Amino acid sequence: MKLRLLPVLFIFPLFAYSQENNKNQNIIHLGFQADFMRPAYPSYLNGRQVHKHEGNVIYTHKTNGATITCDSAYHYFPNDTVEFFGNVVIRHESTVLYSEKIFYDGTYAKVRGRLVKMNNTERNATLKTQFIDYNIDKNTGTYAQGGTLARGRDTIESINGIFEGNTGIFTFINDVAMKNDSIILVCDTMVYDTHNDITTFKKNTKTWNGNNIMISDFGTYKPNENEIYFYSNVYMLSEEQEVWADSVRYDSNTKNAVLFRNIQMIDTAQQAIIFGDKAQIADNYQTVFVTENPAALYYAVSEESNRSGDTACLVADTICTFMENIKIVVDTIWQKDTVSQKNITSDSLNITSINDTIKRDSIEQNITADTVINEYIDKNRIKLNIKKNKSAELDIAAGEKNIQDSLLQILITRDTVVRNMFAYHNVKIYKQDFQALCDSLVYHSMDSTTYMYHLPVLWNDSTQITSGIATFYSRNRQIDYAEFSPPAMVIMREDSVHFSQLKGKSMKAFFKNSQIDRINVLGNGQSIYYIREKPEKPISAVEISECANIMIDMILINGKNKINRVAYLMKPVSNTYPVNKIPEDSKELKGFALHDDIRPKSKNELFGRYVRKSQRQISQTFEKPSFKITSRINKITEK
Numbered sequence: 001m002k003l004r005l006l007p008v009l010f011i012f013p014l015f016a017y018s019q020e021n022n023k024n025q026n027i028i029h030l031g032f033q034a035d036f037m038r039p040a041y042p043s044y045l046n047g048r049q050v051h052k053h054e055g056n057v058i059y060t061h062k063t064n065g066a067t068i069t070c071d072s073a074y075h076y077f078p079n080d081t082v083e084f085f086g087n088v089v090i091r092h093e094s095t096v097l098y099s100e101k102i103f104y105d106g107t108y109a110k111v112r113g114r115l116v117k118m119n120n121t122e123r124n125a126t127l128k129t130q131f132i133d134y135n136i137d138k139n140t141g142t143y144a145q146g147g148t149l150a151r152g153r154d155t156i157e158s159i160n161g162i163f164e165g166n167t168g169i170f171t172f173i174n175d176v177a178m179k180n181d182s183i184i185l186v187c188d189t190m191v192y193d194t195h196n197d198i199t200t201f202k203k204n205t206k207t208w209n210g211n212n213i214m215i216s217d218f219g220t221y222k223p224n225e226n227e228i229y230f231y232s233n234v235y236m237l238s239e240e241q242e243v244w245a246d247s248v249r250y251d252s253n254t255k256n257a258v259l260f261r262n263i264q265m266i267d268t269a270q271q272a273i274i275f276g277d278k279a280q281i282a283d284n285y286q287t288v289f290v291t292e293n294p295a296a297l298y299y300a301v302s303e304e305s306n307r308s309g310d311t312a313c314l315v316a317d318t319i320c321t322f323m324e325n326i327k328i329v330v331d332t333i334w335q336k337d338t339v340s341q342k343n344i345t346s347d348s349l350n351i352t353s354i355n356d357t358i359k360r361d362s363i364e365q366n367i368t369a370d371t372v373i374n375e376y377i378d379k380n381r382i383k384l385n386i387k388k389n390k391s392a393e394l395d396i397a398a399g400e401k402n403i404q405d406s407l408l409q410i411l412i413t414r415d416t417v418v419r420n421m422f423a424y425h426n427v428k429i430y431k432q433d434f435q436a437l438c439d440s441l442v443y444h445s446m447d448s449t450t451y452m453y454h455l456p457v458l459w460n461d462s463t464q465i466t467s468g469i470a471t472f473y474s475r476n477r478q479i480d481y482a483e484f485s486p487p488a489m490v491i492m493r494e495d496s497v498h499f500s501q502l503k504g505k506s507m508k509a510f511f512k513n514s515q516i517d518r519i520n521v522l523g524n525g526q527s528i529y530y531i532r533e534k535p536e537k538p539i540s541a542v543e544i545s546e547c548a549n550i551m552i553d554m555i556l557i558n559g560k561n562k563i564n565r566v567a568y569l570m571k572p573v574s575n576t577y578p579v580n581k582i583p584e585d586s587k588e589l590k591g592f593a594l595h596d597d598i599r600p601k602s603k604n605e606l607f608g609r610y611v612r613k614s615q616r617q618i619s620q621t622f623e624k625p626s627f628k629i630t631s632r633i634n635k636i637t638e639k
Contacts (some may be wrong), residue, residue: 009107027245030370031059031060031193032057032060032073033051033056034053034054034055034057034058034534035055036052036053036054036055036270037051037054038051047181049271049514050075052072052073052074052075053072053073053074053075054071054637055071056067056069057072057073057084057185059082061092061137063137064092064137065092066092066136066139067090067092068084068088068089068090068109069087069088069091070084070086070087071085072084073085080106081103081106082103083101083103084101084102085101086100088101090136093165094168096118097109097111097118097119097132097141098116098117098119099111099112099117099132100113100115100478101113101417108134108135109136109317111141112130115126115130116130116131116132116635118163120194123151123168123197124151124152125149125170125194126151127147127170128142128634129148130146131145138166139165140164141217142160142161144159144160145159147629148630149170149172150193150257151194152223153180154178154179155180156172156192157174157176157178157630158176158177160172161220167193167195168193169192170191171189171191171192172190172191172192173188175625176186176189177625178199178221179625179627180210182226182252183208184208187202187203187205187218188203189201189202189204197222197223198222200218200221202218203217205218205230207228207230208624209252211239212236212285213236213622214236214248215234215237215619216230216232216233216234217233218232228250228251228252229248229250230247230250231246231247233246234259237615237619238285240268241285242615242616243264244262244264244265245260245261245263245279246262254282255283256282257281258279259276259280260278261278263275263276264612270298272296272297272298273611274290274296274321275293275294275609276291276292276294276295276299276319277293277448279292283322285587286322287319287323289318289323291318292544294315294423295314296423297311297611299311310431310433311431311603312431312432313429313603313607314428314431314441315426315607316425316428316440317424318618319423320421321421322419323419323420327489333607338539356557381474382388419445420443421441424438424440425439426608427452429441429600430603432477433460434458434459434460435458435459436457436470437457437598439452439453439454439606440452440550441453447473447510448473448474448475448521449471450471452471455467455468456469458470460561461561462492462493462593463492463493464490464491464492464595464596465489465507466487466574466593467507468484468485468486468487468488469473470482470484471483471484478513478514478541479511479514480511481509482508482511483507483509484508484509485506486506487590488503489502489503489589490509491517492561492563494530498542499528499588501526501528502519502526502527502552503521503527503591504522504523504524504525504550505521505523506522506523507519509521515554515556515561516554516561517554518552518553518554519554520549520551521550522549523548525545525546525548526545526548527543527544527566528542528543529543529544529563531576536557541577542576542577542582543575544574544580544586545568545573545574545575547570547572548569548571550567550572552567553565606634
């Protein structure tokens with residue numbers, strides 16, 4: 001009788017366990033299976049009943065189908081919690097979580113271990129950390145104490161983070177840093193939407209591309225498109241430029257950027273500040289193209305005071321600046337030898353041996369391109385061709401006779417940066433002592449030459465100059481001289497009703513301290529010159545002349561530029577009249593026209609923007625992140 005009761009007594013605990021387990025399954029929403037299921041030893045821990053599951057343990061979440069697999073598990077009663085040990089894996093849709101140990105309390109799976117890894121298989125994103133609290137019901141989780149995410153070429157780390165398995169959104173919080181093969185970025189908060197493939201970064205954002213840095217309040221990044229959008233108070237810093245804008249679209253592969261609204265760029269190399277409301281930057285700042293409301297300020301820094309001097313303001317419909325690296329010839333060696341040519345760099349030659357080899361005064365290390373060209377043309381009948389492929393070569397020019405004896409020609413070349421600026425349509429310039437209007441303008445730094453096209457009008461003090469094309473040549477950032485093509489005409493205001501005038505086939509004006517010092521008329525010269533007994537005396541007579549070539553010297557009197565002397569160089573024909581007996585038809589040369597109504601009156605008339613102060617000094621103190629979290633976790637992975 002007692003023996004018959006034994007099977008019943010033996011089965012009863014299992015039946016009771018099953019009933020109790022079913023009851024608790026309704027609480028934690030988990031069903032389970034395993035090769036072995038038995039009471040743990042000891043069967044009670046801290047007043048709780050414990051059952052151990054071993055071998056192919058699988059827990060299944062009844063409401064959403066999530067599964068937890070492990071080597072073994074401890075199921076605690078009556079508070080219904082589970083501990084999972086060994087090769088623990090949680091799978092829910094595209095979320096797969098790996099760990100050594102998980103503690104599940106009915107709401108959160110508290111994932112802990114030497115290394116915790118979470119994969120989003122749909123977007124091939126892998127999160128590594130050592131601490132995750134995972135809500136199986138909602139398929140969401142949080143991590144603390146540092147985590148790093150890898151997806152494609154991007155790596156993102158932060159101290160804290162949140163991931164949402166259903167939406168594929170990762171949120172990174174505190175000391176956030178991202179890197180790929182193009183950029184490094186840090187911010188306070190970053191949201192990575194893997195489904196839509198877009199990353200949003202917020203607050204204190206700093207981005208490095210090489211040695212260039214970009215700062216903004218927030219922005220977005222599209223990894224597959226390699227585009228980063230920066231919004232609100234954008235600041236960009238390179239070796240020679242500082243740039244501000246309301247927003248920027250940046251291509252991390254090409255390093256090209258499009259800027260929008262309230263743009264300011266400080267270019268220290270060109271001593272210029274460029275403004276606009278839409279601009280494109282390409283080739284790592286080598287090309288800048290401003291197409292909406294462009295303006296530029298050009299300033300000169302006095303070497304004595306180290307302060308900004310007079311500033312020139314330029315506005316146009318479009319302003320473009322670009323740089324290119326070329327080789328220029330800085331010296332040459334001629335030796336009797338078989339005819340051959342050889343290019344070498346200045347670094348590869350010993351200057352002493354060159355001086356011993358050739359008979360010349362000295363080799364100028366800082367020789368200008370103009371000097372080189374003139375020297376070759378005058379002494380060696382050589383023509384210098386700077387080609388588009390950025391190489392320089394010398395061609396022996398066809399002269400009246402060939403160079404006697406064969407020569408070995410060795411060229412010393414130097415890498416240099418050529419800076420160019422284009423402004424076109426409705427160009428206006430204001431400087432305190434110089435104003436100008438033209439349709440388009442071109443500047444080349446290689447020979448410090450500025451070209452003004454399509455009937456430019458220029459004013460210097462009380463002098464107005466008009467021409468077909470005006471070409472300015474500068475030295476030490478000051479105008480040295482200018483050439484004016486036909487129809488070239490100079491009008492100088494003598495008083496409210498009298499104007500000295502000068503006209504010719506072409507003209508050349510020489511400047512001194514930014515003032516016209518001398519004007520030469522070359523060919524078909526005509527002049528109307530109001531004479532004073534002394535420059536400070538009233539007008540007494542007028543001289544009307546025609547002469548092939550005319551030269552006028554100017555003088556400053558009480559800060560005003562006046563005619564000091566007129567020289568007629570070839571058989572002049574002239575008539576002199578008292579000032580009150582000038583023939584009415586002789587008061588103006590043909591083509592006389594004053595343009596005071598369109599003359600820029602002040603810088604404020606052309607330019608009304610706020611100039612931001614440089615942030616270079618403080619921005620250069622920002623340090624790139626060292627990715628300590630990623631390094632620490634990767635070392636764990638290597639073990």
